Amino acid sequence: MVRNHVRDREGRRGRGFVAGVAGVAALLLAAGCASDGDGDAVGPSASAPPSASSPPPASPPPAPAAGQVRVAGTLTDGLKSPWGLAGLPGGDLLVSSRDERTITRVDGRTGRQTPLGEVPGVVPGGEGGLMGLAVRDGWVYAYLTADEDNRIVRMRYGGGAGDRLGAPEPVLTGIPKGFVHNGGRIAFGPDGMLYAGTGETGRTGLAQDKGSLGGKILRMTPEGRPAPGNPFPGSVVYSYGHRNVQGLAWDGDGRLWAAEFGQDTWDELNRIEPGRNYGWPVVEGRAGRDGYTDPVAQWRTGEASPSGIAFARGAVWMAGLRGERLWRIPLSGAERSGEPQAFLKGEYGRLRTVLATGDGSRLWLVTSETDTRGTPESGDDRILRLEVGEGPVRR
Structure with missing residues (x-):
């Protein structure tokens, strides 16, 4: 190989x-x-200083x-089953273990690992567990699979030497869970709102149901309330018709992009706009059909199965x-x-x-x-x- x-x-x-x-x-x-x-x-x-017999310094x-x-x-x-990654002020990183249910701090220069502890309430299984991470204003946010649902919680974290995570506080609950297609990526946008990519858990009808949190991209305040300007009043749903959103990132002009698992034919990179329908399960990949938004790029599933994305x-x-x-x-x-x-x-x-x-x-x-x-x-x-x-x- x-x-x-x-x-x-x-x-x-x-x-x-x-x-x-x-x-x-x-x-x-x-x-x-x-x-x-x-x-x-x-x-x-x-x-x-180098001695007379020392070789000249290597050029970078x-x-x-x-x-x-x-x-x-x-x-x-x-690392064991690493999933989410978030940057801390100063350059260190936090990484989650999906199956071990733990968060670890990684020194951004030396790579030294400092365990911060196990997150209570995580129930790993299949594609679920402790997944996406985000950091803001002294809080660590985590997307996790619990007994009855997928949910977003937040924990206080001071970030200093010896600090440990505080008790998790619910931010948003009731996201459908399954053995597969649990989504899991979270990130704060340039507007200060918290975004989450969810999956339809294998129940394809959830993706087109605007009353369900499954198969969606969600947008909320840091406290979990529907964000101002959301396309569906009183709802955290931002876009729908998704199979399993795994990556979220913003470009230099503040536009949102998302990576998504297809089923058998096409994986997708989508440019996300509020209220748009991205097609699943009616269409997969580019279809050119009225009422559905086509991806900007697509791949055969064996070439991608996309997960996290970043803009640089x-x-x-x-x-x-x-x-x-x-x-x-x-x-x-x-x-x-x-x-x-x-x-x-x-x-x-x-x-x-x-x-x-x-x-x-x-x-x-x-x-x-x-x-x-x-x-x-x-x-x-x-x-x-x-x-x-x-x-x-x-x-």
Whole structure:
């Protein structure tokens, strides 16, 4: 399998990692240096001048070209069923374990893991468990599967050393649950409202039922009330006709994009507008039918099975589970400006979540080999550090 070949040869860093870095790392270890996770030596030897016999300092690898991405290393590994990922002020990360029901803090420089505890009330099973995370104003929000439903809760978290999560408080309950198609992604939009992608739990009729929270994108206040300006008065429903929304992201102009699992034929990337019907189960993929909104891009299910998405450097980046690759979809305004490009095909297995840094120069990419559907190897699962090329793509 490609993944095994690449990992055995390159220590699972993938083709994008620049040749020769392993040799530099070996020299640093021999000199007794440590790494802070970004490649800068720390410790007493960090500032020592090179001796006459020392090799010249290695030049940093060139930045990726525009429209390209490079794996710059592994931030942390040994994660079990990682699903949600959220950034903290200062650059650290929170990652959820779907099946272990835990949230872990990951140092954004060293990768050191600090367990924050198990979230009460989570009932893992099938595609359900502890899933999406979001952070705002001292709260950690989580989308989870409970005994009777999927729901969104929030927990106080100070963010300091030794802090632990507070008791969960319900934000929104009553989202339908199932063995499959539980959705699970949550994110705060540029308008300050909380958005959630849900699934229709295998009961396809829920997607077209505007009175159900299943098969929808939801928009609410941070306290869980219907957000001002929602298309259906008194409802948190923002768009409908979805099968299983797994990714949410906003572009540089504040437009919402969503990745969605198809059934047998087409996976989708949709540009989301309030009140629109995205077709499921009447249509899958592009149909050109009145009353339904077609996707901006679509893929055969074996090439994608899309999960998390992020916006960086003028493009949507989409993690693929079954497709085992990272897709780049270039945008121009609200439309696609070129053909999607695939990166890392088969090199790291199933890819669950991708998160952009504030300036878009880096992506965090979470693998998903320990979720019962992958083929885990030593070190799985991991968070990869990716560098993104700057500037317009030359055509």
